[in-house]
Amino acid sequence: MFTRTILFRLVYLTALCLPLGTPALAGDVQVAVAANFTEPAKEIAAAFEKKTGDHVVMSFGSSGAFYSQIQQGAPFEVFLSADAERPTRLEAENLGVKGSRFVYAYGTLALWSATPGLVDNKGAVLKKGNFQHIAIADPAAAPYGLAAVETMKKLGLYDALSPKIVRGSSIAQTYGFIDSGSAELGFVALSQVYKQNKGSRWNVPAAFYTLIDQQAILLAPGANDPAAKAYIAFLKSPEAVKIIKSYGYAVH
């Protein structure tokens, strides 16, 4: 009878766990943030909340995952993507507000290791190959993962390194793989390691990969929300730009 009992119990437990959607309250801004921008986004939200009294509710993940979710009606009001492609598509699909797109940061790719001295400042370690695992973000979902693949291809090392590549579902998980030492090194966003002196890194030259122009877009659910519009405006303010630059991003 165990089978039946456990089946019924499972069904019952599942029913208990059905999520109840919580719509954004007035004065709340729901923001989907690409994982590489996690730390500056928190700082910007704190400054924004202090200034306006509005509350920022943030979700962090890969740009690809957010794009799929927004397509399926996720209630995000603002999307801070790690690329230009996904916001452009959302605008074309009328899921984003026309004309609200802009580049909030230009990202830099970094090859990073938690071990001091492992990564040299020219990336020659990739050729030496004296490691078992190199972590990247899933290239299909995370622009920094794509940039990592482009870099390895440009160096002519992609085929040689392929068996050693482990993929994180977002750049944040990739960072975790490297930080814990499970992967000896890997490609992350410069912003994730910019403020620390731990380990060793190589800032990959811009010529090695397609420009990472990270765009923000106001999404349809936030089109008429003053708080969402205020948040977008704040993102362009000198105060926010200063925070963004402090993580190693370029802003034009």
Add this chain to the structure above:
Amino acid sequence: MTDLASALHVTVLLATVTTLSLLVIATPIGWWLSRNRSLFKDIVTAVVALPIVLPPTVLGFYLLVAMGPKSPLMDLLHPFGIRTLNFSFAGLVIGSIIYSLPFAIQPIRNAFESLGQRPFDVAATLRATPLDTFFTVALPMARKGFLTAALLVFAHTVGEFGVVLMIGGAIPGKTEVVSIRIWQLVEQLDWPNAHRLAGGLLIFAFIVLLSLLLIDRRWSQRHD
């Protein structure tokens, strides 16, 4: 399509290895739990049931740490040239064994318990040794429990996602299982292939559950 095939291959291999390992591991534990009445037994029961309650992220997190290069456990493996078990098939097997442990132990234990004391008393009067009794009386009589355990573990391992996501690293042909592949296909907006794999898993899960219920029905009819 080759990466779909390789994801299927890894999944089936992982589920098979996990099922076989767990049948071996869960048998002595299930036996011991069914023959024993003490407070200590309750503690062990609670421990082996933990994976049902804990989110896969908790297991995944502990496994990531325990199988990482800084773990004292991995120090024992360093002499063999193994730095970490994360991102390896062996690591996934260990994770799956822990994750599905309760699904193996419970049915086996219940099957042993339902045998009662009588068969063992009879065997003893026929001068069978305890080991003899176990292999020629207990195991054959409890075979329904083993079948249930095998099906549940196999299905549960195929349905695994969170633990693999946290320790796997999505290496095609090595640690990229079907559930991870589906997640990536959805992120890539490759819906036709996502549909194909998801639909396949749906049918598979239904067949497993239906067979469990049919086994249950056949057995209860036979014993009523």
